[in-house]
Amino acid sequence: MRKEHLSVKHLIMYYRTMRGEVRAVDDVSFSLLKGETVALIGESGCGKSSLAKAIIRLMPRNVSIYKGIILFNGINLMDLDEEEFRRKIRWSKITYVPQAALNSLNPVIKVGEQMIEPLTIIYKMGKREALEKAAEALRRVGIDESFIDRYPFELSGGMKQRIIIATALLTNPELIILDEPTSSLDTLTQANIMNILKSIKRETGLSMIFITHDISLSSELADKVAVMYAGQIVEFDTAERFYSNPKHPYSQKLMDSVPTLRTNKKLDFIPGSPPSLLNPPKGCRFAERCQFAFNNCAEDPPAIYLDGDFYVKCWLYMRK
């Protein structure tokens, strides 16, 4: 049996702002096994990126509460202090590719020079050796190694994104967090990046957290799916079950709003908009937009475990 790689339990992260406390990540739990990919899907502002930042511990300064358990290889990362986390985890074990990371490449510094920074800084590796590793990493994402001496301004968006992914893999991490890795790219370029990620997944057994708002795209990588709504994961299930039979009313509606090419279905949408995370409703956060809402929904539904670690946060699934 494969062992549990990452397990996030009751993670909470709130921001302090002028207008009050923003509950960006509010009691979130999910887990993945080694070599698995969990897709984190949800609409903008639901807290997906905040969750990623909470895991890799790259948080803005105005965080007011940050607590919970993040078990990584059985070790609770929350017990590590900042220095230990920086030395032992970030980059070496877990890497993070933030949204629009391709724009962070300095256009006038050679690709190779920028790629090797994690190696020369964290591992104190010599420049020549680091550049060799960088060349190898480029080949892995389907880019000719001569591109080490090119400048980012000469490259297309898809090329830059591949370089970013190659860089994130340079230190041979065990887990990579990809935040909307293809959202600004074209259809064909996006497919190309997905192919690369699939083969990396297959060949290296890398675990991934794949954050996206695009449900169709999420199925390109996901072994497990976590649906986030208003700071909470409302459903966590296997890909097999989720794409054919989503359980939470929000997931169902979301699935109904996905246009499909190959099947004919009626499209639907969710009226209204998600609640503010400044002052979310006391009960179920989706209740106001939910067609099945009933008395119970005035209270916060617990995570109802249906099978192992998989749950749905909805009163409809409470056994009587």
Place this chain on the structure above:
Amino acid sequence: MLALHEEVVMGAPLLLVENLRKYFEIKRVFLGKKTYLRAVDGVSLSLVRGEAISIVGESGCGKTTLGKTILRLYKPTDGRIIFDGRDITHLGWKDLKWYRRETGLVQQDPFGALPPFMTVKRILEEPLVINGVKNRREREEKIYKALERVKLTPVEDFINKYPHMLSGGQQQRVVIARATILEPKMIVADEPISMLDASVRIEILKLLQELQQKYNQSIIYITHDLSTTKYFSERIYIMYAAQIVESASTSDLLQNPMHPYTRALLNVIPDPDPGNRFIIRNVPAGEPPNLMNPPPGCRFHPRCPNFIKGVCDTREPSIIEVAKGHYVKCWLYG
């Protein structure tokens, strides 16, 4: 040729675009030689009254330029645009005012398209003032009607708000209300949903659909996302490197794609399916050409899996009708 076909079938089109070209001059300081970026290079299409068509292409293929040139926000370099029986290709500034009233534009980024310091009411009032609706009561009535059309109701809740107080979907509704407030004959919707969230996208798509069906609004829908076209338009034009490479009725094109580029596009778009993660998709290598110096022959030939040496790389394919109303610009069929 495209136009002829539809004229016979469906009566006189509202819009007829023939061999339209739009080149942008690139100033080369060092070489002193003029070069051109050929953003739209010989595009023909037609739009029947009350119809919705889609123009699908990747970024940089010239689809936005095509939309803007059709709206005469750009001056065409060559070709003809006939709108409602009138040649508007070279209309002067004064006459264009008439054309502006008959057309509307919905842009991609709703927040960027709305002035942040104006209320919804003032935003919608401006086109009315400019177009000489002098009576204030009449203006107000039209604003109410426009907001009701885009379902921002009750109108009182929205009319005095500023754009930042609205959600993305509501902002896009205001943009659509503004584009349609003068009841134009045609609107160009350029990626109207790509900046919006999944659940809101369909709301806007359905709204555009309703405008078309209920108010007989003719719409040119420009998008990079093939999967949304099927719910919306009657005809699809596939654009690659400044040219239309295939056009057909929506169902025909999706079920029976002919051009290798269209096939590649359709092949890589996923539907939500857990099996997807085990498939490595066929993606044509390379990237779209630079429009300053497109390749000779067919512009897709450097990436094409069906490339025929000595043919595709030397002669430009002409547009061939392979089935009724289905046109392809590809040597495989000629």
